[in-house]
Amino acid sequence: MTDETGDILIVGAGAIGGATGAILYKKGIDVVFVNRKGPHYEKLKSAGIMIEGSEEAIKVPIVSSIKKLKQKFRHILVTTKNLSTAEVSKSLSRVMTKESLVYSLQNGFGNTEIMAKYLPQEQVVAGVVGWGATKVQPGVVRITSQTGNFVLGFEGRKSTTDSRLQDIQQKLQLWKPTIITDNIVGYRWSKLIVNSIIASYGGLLNLSVGEMLSTKRLHPLLAALKEEGILVADALNIKLEKVDHMDVKAFFYKPHPADKFLEKVKYTVMSSFILKMGAKRHGKIHSSLVWDLEQGRKTEVDFLNGYIEKKAKECKLEVPINSFLVKAIHEIELGKRKMGLINLEELEAIAKISQEKIKEQEKNVH
Numbered sequence: 001m002t003d004e005t006g007d008i009l010i011v012g013a014g015a016i017g018g019a020t021g022a023i024l025y026k027k028g029i030d031v032v033f034v035n036r037k038g039p040h041y042e043k044l045k046s047a048g049i050m051i052e053g054s055e056e057a058i059k060v061p062i063v064s065s066i067k068k069l070k071q072k073f074r075h076i077l078v079t080t081k082n083l084s085t086a087e088v089s090k091s092l093s094r095v096m097t098k099e100s101l102v103y104s105l106q107n108g109f110g111n112t113e114i115m116a117k118y119l120p121q122e123q124v125v126a127g128v129v130g131w132g133a134t135k136v137q138p139g140v141v142r143i144t145s146q147t148g149n150f151v152l153g154f155e156g157r158k159s160t161t162d163s164r165l166q167d168i169q170q171k172l173q174l175w176k177p178t179i180i181t182d183n184i185v186g187y188r189w190s191k192l193i194v195n196s197i198i199a200s201y202g203g204l205l206n207l208s209v210g211e212m213l214s215t216k217r218l219h220p221l222l223a224a225l226k227e228e229g230i231l232v233a234d235a236l237n238i239k240l241e242k243v244d245h246m247d248v249k250a251f252f253y254k255p256h257p258a259d260k261f262l263e264k265v266k267y268t269v270m271s272s273f274i275l276k277m278g279a280k281r282h283g284k285i286h287s288s289l290v291w292d293l294e295q296g297r298k299t300e301v302d303f304l305n306g307y308i309e310k311k312a313k314e315c316k317l318e319v320p321i322n323s324f325l326v327k328a329i330h331e332i333e334l335g336k337r338k339m340g341l342i343n344l345e346e347l348e349a350i351a352k353i354s355q356e357k358i359k360e361q362e363k364n365v366h
Contacts, residue, residue: 004071005071005072005073005074005097006030006032006071006072006073006074007029007030007031007073007074007075007171008021008024008029008030008031008032008073008074008075008076008077008168008171009031009032009034009069009073009075009076009077009095010031010032010033010034010077010079011034011066011076011077011078011079011080011088011092012034012035012078012079012080012081012084013033013034013035013040013041013044013049013060013062013079014035014040014079014080014135014141015133015134015135015141015142016079016105016129016133017033017077017079017080017105018033018044018049018133018135018141019051019133019141019143020077020079020172020175021033021049021060022048022049022051022058022060022141023051023058023174023175024171024172024174024175025058025060026058027174027175029171029174031060031061032060032061032062032063032069032073033060033061033062033063034062034063034064034065034066034069035062035064036064036065037064038138039138039139040135040138040139041062041064042138043138043139044059044060044062044139045062047059047139048060048139049139049140049141050139050140050141051140051141051142051143052136052140052141052142052143053143057139065091066088066091066092066094066095067091067094069094069095071095072095072096072097072100073095073096073100074097074099074100074101074164074167075100075101075103075164075167075168075171076092076095076096076100076101076102076103077103077105078102078103078104078105078106078111078115079105079106080106081106081300082106082107082108082110082111082300082302082303083298083300085104085106085111085114085115086114086117086118089102089114089115089117089118089119090118092118092119093118093119096119096123099164100123101123101124101125101164101165101168102115102119102123102124102125103125103126103127103152103168104124104125104126104127105127105128105129105150106303107191107195107199107288107300107303107304108192108195108300108303108304108307109188109189109192109303109304109307110302110303110307111303112124112125112126112155122154122157124154124155125152125153125154125159125165126152126153126154126155126184126185126188127150127151127152127153127184128150128151128152128184128187128188128191128243129148129150130148130149130150130151130176130191130243130244131143131145131147131148131149131176131244132144132145132148132285134285134288144285145244147244147245148176148244149176149177149178149179149244150172150176150177150178150179151178151179151181151184151187151241151243152165152168152169152178152179152180152181152184153165153180153181153182153183153184153187154184155184155185156185158182159180159181159182159184160180160181160182162180165180166180181241183239183241185238186238186239186240186241187241187243189229189233189238189240190240190241190242190243190246190248191243192229192304192307192308193226193229193230193233193240193248193308194243194246194248195287195304196225196229196304196305196308196322196325197222197225197226198212198287199287199288199289199290199300199301199304200289200301200304200305200325200329201218201221201222201225201325202286202287202289202290203287203289203290203292203293203299203301203329203332203339204325204328204329204332204339204343204347205218205339205340205341205343205344205347206290206339206340206341207286208285208286209285209286209287210285217344220351221321221347221348221351224321224351224354224355224358225321225322225325225351225354226248227354227355227358228308228312228319228320228321228322228354228358229248229308229319229322230248230249231312231317231319231358231361231362231365232308232311232312232315232317232319234365235312235315235317235365236311236315288300289301289304289329290339293329293332293333293339294339296333298333299329299333301325301326301329301330302326305322305323305325305326305329306322306326308322309322309323309326317361317365318357318361319354319357320350320351320353320354320357321347321350321351321354324346324347324350328343
């Protein structure tokens with residue numbers, strides 16, 4: 001181990017991690033990748049990573065294991081699948097100083113809690129990635145959204161004055177706008193609610209984002225699942241924040257009796273805009289959960305709908321659609337259920353139960 005401290009280590013050089021690392025490295029930032037061995041690793045090692053539309057690949061230093069690193073790092077960005085969080089976290093202390101920060105830039109909730117089992121909690125930072133990318137083939141990634149940002153913060157304590165966060169903010173802003181917030185939980189819950197809809201409905205019904213957004217029969221289902229997430233967030237006294245300038249309450253907005261007239265007008269207009277822009281920007285994209293199911297891999301549903309279900313139980317609430325999605329996705333993983341619209345009628349029946357439960361439970365939450 002050398003005495004020299006590196007700047008940024010990115011664990012998981014897939015779509016988000018690969019694109020971020022390549023762009024920062026090209027702009028002169030010290031970046032090192034860690035990625036497990038396989039075709040993608042071999043391509044990055046031999047030729048570098050290609051961002052679709054670029055003229056040439058970017059060859060970022062890469063190793064296949066944290067144990068192979070010879071230095072410590074100031075900033076460690078974890079962009080792996082949630083299921084790898086524990087394994088990664090066990091190895092990170094050897095490349096950390098007492099001032100290093102570890103950032104979870106993963107989907108869903110629960111990762112920072114896992115990290116804190118193996119690392120000092122005060123060195124763990126939660127993050128939200130408000131832009132999209134996908135791995136096209138080994139060594140090639142496609143950026144799927146032109147807008148978006150990073151949002152970073154400590155959970156449960158002040159973040160905006162921390163000089164280390166200000167340092168990573170300056171570097172990440174070479175790629176995307178970066179917000180440091182004292183309410184990272186509010187940003188994460190907004191992203192969680194959206195992901196729990198897009199990823200899990202996409203997986204169960206085997207639909208792209210565009211197919212979901214453009215199928216009117218699905219709109220009540222999307223709205224009902226959103227309402228379950230908001231109900232739990234309200235019960236936890238979480239102030240939801242906008243993600244990529246989108247107010248999650250406007251996502252498939254359904255007027256509520258308590259909403260004021262101007263609120264109804266605002267959210268109705270915003271909902272229509274979000275639908276059109278979402279279909280335009282992300283229409284052909286399938287969520288990673290869809291790809292995992294098609295490849296026979298275990299999914300991240302426990303970190304999405306499973307987390308909402310867990311928190312609902314803690315608040316003594318019922319979230320029928322989230323509970324059904326967790327069960328159904330696990331059944332697909334085990335080969336006991338097929339993906340596709342064959343699941344739609346069952347889902348619609350569960351959604352009707354959910355709407356009645358929401359009405360009953362809202363009285364106790366608000």
